[in-house]
Amino acid sequence: MRAASPWWTPDVHADRRGFLLARNRIQAALRGFFATREFIEVDTATLQISPGNEAHLHAFATYAIHYDGSQAPLYLHTSPEFACKKLLSAGEARIACFAHVYRNRERGPLHHPEFTMLEWYRRGETYDVLMNDAAKVLALAAETAGAKHLTYRGATADPFAEPERITVAESFLRFAGIDLFASIAGNGDTDRHRLAEELVGKGMRVADDDSWADLFSRVIVEKVEPNLGQGRPTILCEYPVAEAALARPTPRDGRVAERFELYACGVELANAFGELTDADEQRRRFSAEMAEKQRVYGEAYPLDEDFLEALRIMPEASGIALGFDRLVMLATGAGRIEQVMWAPVPDMRLSQNGRGV
Template identity: 65%
Template sequence: MTDPVTDLVSAPAASPFWQADVLADRLPRLAARGRITAALRSYFAAGDFVEAETPVLQVSPGNEVHLHAFATTLIDNDGTPSRLYLHTSPEFTAKKLLAGGVPRLFTLARVFRNRERTDLHHPEFTLLEWYRAREDYGVLVEDCAGLLRIAADAAGAESLRFRGRSADPRAGVERVTVVEAFRDLAGIDLPASLADADRPDRTVLAAQARAAGIRIADDDTWADIFTRVMVEKIEPRLGHGRPTALMDYPASEAALARRKPSDPRLSERFELYACGVELANGFGELTDAAEQRRRFEADMAEKQRLYGERHPIDADFLAALAAMPPASGIALGVDRLVMLLTGATRITDVLWAPVARHGTAL
């Protein structure tokens, strides 16, 4: 009788990343990754940013509904155990540093997300996050344009490429609002469902989505329908020819962003796309600690309903938030950027050592 645990550990891996022939095929992309990372650092050094090293272990891994964390146990010297998590983003630590007086910072952080493994997702990956105190979130779009240019130069790439799609990394970033994208790409009048910014109208959005050919389930929420329209109608058509910043998401879809003063139905949030692939997610940061707690608590109630679990709220983060200056911040997926600049079709093609799955690394 075999031991399934022993078999899992001892089973030979198929095409492990370290085999000479496998590694030789991957080395050109990995070398480009090193040059790209060095170029990213040079961009921030030229802009007087501080590079912060953020701890992986956190009291809370974040409080977004659909993010799943890895949990671990810290044992103190006296043997007392406590639950900690591998962070899903360095955001909480970075904002604490902003509150402490660091005006501009960036971090290249290894982050961890459970239940995520596709050609574009990996359980462990690298996020580039940067923050600007007292600067508008629109400046981050210009940062993205600059970073794409220098990263392309470092990689020796003429274009960003993914599965037959391409975009010019030196053409600047076009800006399209979420409202415009829903109207022009899906034929949906999104504001019609946002009369109440805190309680978007599911019935109105569902009717329009069905008319656009989107299949809707009876138990789909407004957020579910919004996401389905994004995935089926919007995202695949963004960032063709040149990168696109999808601007100003509905307030309910931006848990950590502040609302637009000119239109409280919307938030100061954008996402950067190239070749139909999301590369970055930026915010005008919410600094109202009471409002942030309310949003976290609502999201954790939804997480409990959907997944039967919730993450703790970091009280120290909320205390720092109350002292944080107005700021903008953004997270960019380094692995995806390397993929698009080297023409890779899987994230594992640009990782030095992919995380094994059941004894198989690739």
């Protein structure tokens, strides 16, 4: 079997070039979208003291070497979120950011170790406003690409249709027949045994060492996500507080948080929060996440103390992170994320075997 050619060979580049030019047009259109709404585009540093503090996000680590030869650990950020929130604390009201971000242990048709995140934040505005933003961004991307539908692996979604809104608890009942709230106490505490019983009753796999979060994720991935964004986009909202480390609880129900994810064609495109601004609660959540990371992966990342201090003066705000490359994929019909990246990161597993990327 002939090895695949690298992305930089003229014939492969010619096949990809239409996607890449569409990417540029979409990015320019979105910059205009935010500029006309009085957002300021910001540029955040890639190197950070902490790359983020979610248990299942994995970073690339490096060192700063000082003039005297001493070293200090640094990380490539997994999101510009901490820096953007510091800018909200500094006084900015509406900011947007196209940032290259880095996530280890991730590679596949929809995943890449380095990709582009589009994030935007609104001070003093609720996360419901972001739902409207997200719908407009989908429509603008499709319009700019000349697409009537978003597409991925045979699935389609109408980007000009109003997104369906469904809560996580409703999605568990509808797509898995599971009562999620049966395993969540009024204060947000979770009951692993009760959720495991629900999964076993539906014939789903449960391992002895699965945590409540593991079981929750299994239902989301296997039962819920494939049904989202089919025909039109879906906004999946009101995540359990235990699954929303950076979001504030909803005013009406302490079991769930102001978090939503945007889906089209079964693909997660964006993740949004009504931002948590309680620094002590944020520290508690981060510490719990890092304890879980240490348990599962044998490593943990430091907390960004500057970020926690900034939260003490940060005003109420909402923010959203959208996978820009995925948006381009769905607007152009690309089948793999590398097709919409100008210069993808080589896959060393293939390079070591003498194959192209």
